[in-house]
Amino acid sequence: MRIKKFVYSASVLALSALMLTACSTTANKNSSKSSSSKPKTTQVQKKQKVGKQIAGAPLKDGTYKLQEDNYFNGYRVKMSMTVKNGKVCKTSYDNVNKAGKSKAKDTKYESQMKKYAKTGPKEYIPELQKAFAENGANSNGVQVVSGATSSTQTMKNYINQLVQASQAGKAGTIHINNNKKMKDGTYKLSEKNYDHGYRQVYTLIVKNGKVSNLKYDQINKDGKSKTKDANYEKQMKKIAKVGPKEYIPKLRSEFMKSKGNTEKVQVVSGATDSSNQFIAYVDQLINAAQKGDTKPITVNNIVYKQ
Template sequence: MKLRKIIYSAGALGLSMLMLSACSTTAKDSSSSSSSSAKSSQTVKKTQKPGKKIAGASLKDGTYKLVEDSYDHGYKVEMEMTVKNGKIKNTKYDQVNKDGKSKAKDSSYEKQMKKYAKIGPKEYISQINQEWASNASADNPGNLSAISGATNSSYTASNYAGQLTQAAQAGDTKTIHIANKAKYHDGTYKLEEKNYSHGYRQVYTLVIKDHKIDKLTYDQVDKNGKSKTKDAKYEKQMKKYAKVGPKEYIPKLMEEFAKSNGNMEKVQVVSGATESSNQFIAYVGQLLNAAQEGNARFIHVDNIVYKD
């Protein structure tokens, strides 16, 4: 996939970002996605919650499922999330073969992946499931962080978890199908956050031409449409804590995307802007899924926002 043109714009998340280390090791995962054990369903346990929710629709009760349509290296991702009384009670992330057997039970794959990535499905899938369940218990189910040696699997899980959360907000229990091996369909694909966090929300536009990425714009704007990169006060405040501001890390993310030719696995997390990087990767991943589906819809994300 040849990236023809990238428009540098701006965007970021608020200063409430998790100050995690920016470890974005390019995975040597021999598959485009990964899995957990078929019995890896996680019962959500109580954990520390963020501040009071100030924006974002509540989750509706039901069981929400997502599946990839095509097998990659013999496996495809399957995810499931159950909501009861408005709370996520169970989550499950797995990757199965045509016989329904989990990749975590594939000793040959385990050995091969550990040779290159120092980690196998038994370890990193368990971590993905544990983090998803932990985040869900805090009413913040999306934005899973990357696992060293299994970066692409982590990014895929974060993207898909976000899509399941959006389905639960809408109460749409229809299984989400990901056309993960399909070519991109020409068209303009847009994604925007509905709610403002620290005065800003993210907006994206992806243009596909001749089945290739032609243009991507990314910004975060206030209620007047002004870019966060022009907010000198925000830039100064963020640099005080993270050593990096929107003027630096947003162009860097776009540069990473351009270098990756649209391969989100290769987009490196920007040090000091880990959460913003993770959300960029997840949202662009969702737009690419929409392009594979060929549904040039306007994706409105009713993003959950918490008071500090």
């Protein structure tokens, strides 16, 4: 994982909750033990309440695992999510070295990171473990941990991939070819279900191992962009003072200006959920490009009645 400065963002009312709800979960023993203290430098958002599910595939029972195949600064992410009776009942998250030791116990790394972010793995790993346990499959309920933005956003992306595996009943381990050069090709991701009349679509083009272009939009059943929906724009601005006409092109522009580095994509004030979903989906496309897997990704996103 990479150290980066915290991105400050204003939390606002979301017009929709696109991700799955979680049942009461219990983290692994290490998580339960280390989550007992609550550092002042970190925050965890409480489990979000959502309405009745009206679209999206249910979770299938089983244990789903994900791991990064490559080490960064001597560590890699390992996660798991167990589903029983269609609900998440157990989770685990950690950053481990080749000996299987948690980064949370690395005092030298802790000291070095605190020079940059004022928080280290001893604090943020237990908080992320706790957030995963409390929110389960609802990655949208995981709030960014101050000083560990990159780690938080990465975990949200990985939770999404675990959810997608659970919906498909693919109980094998998801392998992430992290920190590797992207392979040339066209990579697509789209949501299957419409929420408030719209779904998200992405196309990432990679040339010479670098991002060449990204197409991103939210479209209705007629293929019309949400940016052209004057009524939606007006309603959202009453709540958040920003609408899709502003935040959709802004998110794409920041990603392109950063040359494909989602760590530099600022969360748009007033469109926090949309920003976080954008980052998570683009990160998933980057993971696909690191493997060279050009098979289109269809996300059977969960939609709830408001």
